Amino acid sequence: MGDLKLIKNVNVFDGRREQINYDASIVIEDDLVKEIVNGEVSEEKFVEVIDGKGKVAIPGLTDAHVHLSHNIVGGEGHPRIDEMAVRSVRVARDTLLRGFTTVRDAGGIVYGLKKNIDNGFLDGPRIFPSNAYISQTSGHGDMRKSRAEQRLGTGQYTSAWLNDQQSIIADGVPEVLRAVREMMFLGASQIKIMAGGGCSSQYDPIQTVQFTFEEMKAAVDAASDYGTYVMAHLYTPASIQRAVKAGVKSLEHTNMMDDETGKIVADSGAWVMPGPQFSRDFQEPDVSGFTKEQLRDFNRARAKGQLVKSHEHEATEAINKYNIPILFGTDSFGDPVRVEKTELDDFRIFKERFGNWKTLRAATGNINELIKLTTYQNPYPEGKIGVLEKGSFADILLVDGNPVEDVEILTDKNNIRLIAKGGVIYKNTL
Known part of the structure; x- marks a missing residue:
């Protein structure tokens, strides 16, 4: 088992469906999404835990x-x-x-x-x-x-x-x-x-x-x-x-x-x-x-x-x-x-x-x-790209507002509060 990270307290848009998965947590193992779960998650096994503060998580x-x-x-x-x-x-x-x-x-x-x-x-x-x-x-x-x-x-x-x-x-x-x-x-x-x-x-x-x-x-x-x-x-x-x-x-x-x-x-x-x-x-x-x-x-x-x-x-x-x-x-x-x-x-x-x-x-x-x-x-066959689900690369954005309702939110990069690529955090203003 590789290093585990957790992004908790997020609402997930998976890149496929308009429906949002509310009150979810994203479990990351190395550079991939291991699972997306609802409900309480024990934090003991994770090397890093990020509180998403109710933001919407979308694929990179x-x-x-x-x-x-x-x-x-x-x-x-x-x-x-x-x-x-x-x-x-x-x-x-x-x-x-x-x-x-x-x-x-x-x-x-x-x-x-x-x-x-x-x-x-x-x-x-x-x-x-x-x-x-x-x-x-x-x-x-x-x-x-x-x-x-x-x-x-x-x-x-x-x-x-x-x-x-x-x-x-x-x-x-x-x-x-x-x-x-x-x-x-x-x-x-x-x-x-x-x-x-x-x-x-x-x-x-x-x-x-x-x-x-x-x-x-x-x-x-x-x-x-x-x-x-x-x-x-x-x-x-x-x-x-x-x-x-x-x-x-x-x-x-x-x-x-x-x-x-x-x-x-x-x-x-x-x-x-x-x-x-x-x-x-x-x-x-x-x-x-x-x-x-x-x-x-x-x-x-x-x-x-x-x-x-x-x-x-x-x-x-x-x-x-x-x-x-x-x-x-x-x-x-x-x-x-x-x-x-x-x-x-x-x-x-x-x-x-x-x-x-x-x-x-x-x-x-x-x-x-x-x-x-x-x-x-495909130069990146190890993971899925463009979706946020089990087996996808942990390429994740946390954004203010809901781009499913209004994609124009993404025109302001300040609304993008967290940027992760392969589980590595490149921006975090939460």
Whole structure:
């Protein structure tokens, strides 16, 4: 028997049902929940006892779409890879202290970060890594900043981003297969592809459909051969329909999805991460010092964002009409100060679009179902994630108020009074 800890006097939301288990105690053995009991519990055998003071206990939150290593600040040039790695340590710790005990990294360099969090050297959430996301040439992952950044005969690029391999360029079925297998070699739990245009890349209009069906199917087949699935960045109906036909199981963003496409997605059984990155009005930067080229690029990206935002209501209606299962994801990246202000606030936007219960499930119990798609590539098979029950990891939040009744409580991190990950307490203001 391992060390036993007790969190007593709590009301438990298990991540699966709206019903609260009142006046309960959570028994933790090492890093797992051993049992949840009601009634009096003798405290003699426990090495630590925490009085929950009647707070609501919920599973640690999951952000299903982050980029921990994409932490460029303001208008700076591309940092060295070691700068981004060092910054990711702060980003990871901040993420954990906002109550996210698990994240799915949707592309970037997180191998060293994940390894050192898992071995206890650093503080941060559990990471389901995609490693580099895979893009076609002139796709959303082709992050060259000008047409002067070339692909050399050696296969290298005169682009720091591409040479750092935050993303991988692959054209044609053989290159896609190689890229997927390379990411699996590096320990990916799932594969991320760019299946349509994006706002932060300069040479791919939003309307583009990226990767042919054969290329997408190759990525899906290669991932499936390694026991896991593909997640895809996309916005438009054409991109979504091609991805679903190819077997993609996690559709990221989907902000321009129409009713017809919503029915196709629902019938396919795919998941949707409908991140609300265009639902808020960000403060416009000072463009007075921009060159004509910089101003052109800025205006082009802003126009893309406005186009995506203009269709979001239709996508929300389709998701709700066809009861498509959703994941809570924020697409958090960039300046850690901005991420601090927005990541939890996304609960407010999700609630406006999908309602209270669907939002809370998206950030807790739904991830337990998604993880099943990783089969033997699950990096954390020892415990359940996203639920609070026997056999789950002791990833536990104690919160003021009842998020089952109002998930917007979670937008204020001060309402999260205790954060435990694997039974280790990282915050306690009870």
